[in-house]
Amino acid sequence: MTRTPVPAAPPPGRRAVLVSLAGIAVAGCSRHTPQPASRTARQSGTPAPSASRPAPASSSPSPASASSALPHTTPWRPTSAEVQPAAKLRAVQLVEAIGAWAAGRGGAAAARARVAALGLPTGPVGQAGPLLPTADQAALQVVDAQYGGILSRSASVLVVCRQWTRHGGTVRAGGTTLDVRLSASGGAWTVDALHPARPGPAARSLASDVRAALADDRIVLPPAAAADLRSGQVHSSVARAMLALARTYRLEVSVVRSGHPLDVFGTGRPSDHPRGRAFDVWRIDGHAVVDPATPRSLIERFMRDAAAAGSYNVGGPVLLSGGGADQFFSDATHHDHVHVGFRT
Missing domain, CATH: 3.30.1380 (Muramoyl-pentapeptide Carboxypeptidase; domain 2)
Known part of the structure; x- marks a missing residue:
């Protein structure tokens, strides 16, 4: 991202941030109980260590696995060090709700129900594209959420994620990045649109x-x-x-x-x-x-x-x-x- 010309509002006080985050987290409770994660894992989006969890450092998706087990993941959550943690939280919660589902809960209709449960508009679900592949089950891990831009009443949060999908007895590793657009009203942030990455096909030859x-x-x-x-x-x-x-x-x-x-x-x-x-x-x-x-x-x-x-x-x-x-x-x-x- 290059320079944003309009400065953002100054970061809220620590107490205000924590109160705001607590309210949002209660309104948008997770649909499953995650494995306990360290503070570093919650901030960075890197899963806590586990013998059954694949290492997230690979630069490209791994080939399909013969195992049908999906990896354990942990919710990504911002800390009070963020400029606008509530904006990031809303963006990440939406992506996590769309991109992970239990067996039999795939498809856009089920994703809209999960998003509605967070109190967020369901319209952006139709823009999720690669986040909703055809699969029996999916797990999603947010790697990081960074600003694509942050102003006083609008924001772009770039949600970088890895996704594992199970179809039959095969698990595939993939993922994408989404430019999540948000607006603020009355101190609360809501998601207006999703713009997923479109890298294009692999080239025949590379430098x-x-x-x-x-x-x-x-x-x-x-x-x-x-x-x-x-x-x-x-x-x-x-x-x-x-x-x-x-x-x-x-x-x-x-x-x-x-x-x-x-x-x-x-x-x-x-x-x-x-x-x-x-x-x-x-x-x-x-x-x-x-x-x-x-x-x-x-x-x-x-x-x-x-x-x-x-x-x-x-x-x-x-x-x-x-x-x-x-x-x-x-x-x-x-x-x-x-x-x-x-x-x-």
């Missing part, structure tokens, strides 16, 4: 840098981001920068090309993401960018190294000095991730 980025286990790519690279529609400058940063860091990418707003949120300026000229990182060396406990020095060093890797436009929660005009920026939208953009 060597792109192939190397897909194979590098220090570059963690969620399903839609990996599909973006495989589509051949991501510029090699992006892959080269990922590889350069991976020599020093383990970077967990949230968004590359698809599943991102076409324009810089709140403006008519095209974003670098849909043109395949940017990527966002939500976790560095196991530390979430949004987590106040993450060393600022780590984020600052990563941002400077991203600029050294060729980025003309590096945004994050820290405003850095130096560099060319507009090379570094910070705003409310980039409170939870580092944006790395390229001209070509």
